[in-house]
Amino acid sequence: MRNMNVKEVETAISKLCIQSCCHLPEEVVATLKKTTGTEESPLGKEILEIIIKNAQLAQDTDCPICQDTGLTVVYAEIGQEVHFEGGDIEAAIHAGVADGYTKGYLRKSSVDDPLFVRKNTGDNTPAIIHTTIVPGDKVKLTVLPKGCGSENMGALKMLKPADGVEGLVNFVLETVRIAGPNPCPPITVGVGVGGNMERVAELAKHSLTRHMGEHNPNPKYAELEAEILRRVNLTGIGPSGLGGTNTALAVNIEYAPTHIGGLPVAVNLNCHAARRAVVSL
Ligand code: SF4
Known part of the structure; x- marks a missing residue:
């Protein structure tokens, strides 16, 4: 003891x-920098550069x-x-x-x-x-x-088992489209699948604690994360919602066992300020 x-x-x-609140995790900054290199919209690229500069200023001055x-x-x-x-x-x-x-x-x-x-x-x-x-x-x-800009755009739906993967993907994409510029893209899309109504919301939020570049250990879910990310980035919402090829940095899915009669899905969006700090005591 x-x-x-x-x-x-x-x-x-x-x-x-x-x-x-003041120091964006290094790997989030690295992902934003990588994204800048692939952004096809000049305005989107400029916005990403401003986001990175802002994160650097916050880091250097201990400001939010x-x-x-x-x-x-x-x-x-x-x-x-x-x-x-x-x-x-x-x-x-x-x-x-x-x-x-x-x-x-x-x-x-x-x-x-x-x-x-x-x-x-x-x-x-x-x-x-x-x-x-x-x-x-x-x-x-x-x-x-x-923050609430991104939190307000989350959604939860109690899908039926027959809705399957297609139903989940459509719900996630619909949520991202409705969110548009509100969650301050480029976003991280947290997805919870399974459990019950409260558990699925927790799963979606918990997936946002994941490091950028880390995928679900189950290859089927990892593949689905990549596919949803590809389709989210085809929406054209882009950085700050002003158009572009980078709407999301990552899609993170977490799942848990559920009832035979249900397929709960929750989406929790995070903004470009994907803030997180961890310590082990
Ligand atoms: S960057 Fe995030 S925390 Fe800041 S206003 Fe946008 S959604 Fe809110």
Whole structure:
């Protein structure tokens, strides 16, 4: 059994909030650069160059990549040999988010009573926390700030098993077309398949934690990712939605067992600011 004070988690989360909002992962920048080389539209190429320059400026000055620093999604993979002491682990994660968003001068975007009052909570809490218990004595924390331009364009459909691969592909392409410029392309298309209504939404979001260039280990799904990416890039939406051959950087599919009577599919789009920061404690 390993003892860990929750303060360690709070401090780590605070740092990850600032890191993720200001420093785009290297492999995302590398993918954007590669994309610039293949973009056929001169305007699209120019926009990609501006996006890369913006990411570089944010990196150099510790400023947010985008004004929308999102709701804070936190993945906590907790080793079953870890014993937390010094307080409540969930409260520590929320406190870390509040600290990071305050110290990093990150925009606080969370509003409570979303229907009638919409009052800003003042510190970007509550975080949206996904906890999994895993073997071992480590704690892996992933922070994924998610802006609403892209989050608003997600969709979920309870397909029938007979809809099959074609039904899934059509739904994903329809979602991307409806989204158009709103999710700030070039996008990452996160796709969840299976589970039930809430599980499929989690799968789609979790697929956005994947590294650029990483594919589903199941070759059939990896092939489908490549095929959907090809077709998304044929839509012509392009960088910032102003036309071009690069609408998406990646398509990531995650799947889980489902009911014999269903084929749930969820699509969660991420913008060019594909922010993510990870630490293992
Ligand atoms: S979708 Fe992304 S890049 Fe666009 S405004 Fe929102 S956070 Fe910023």
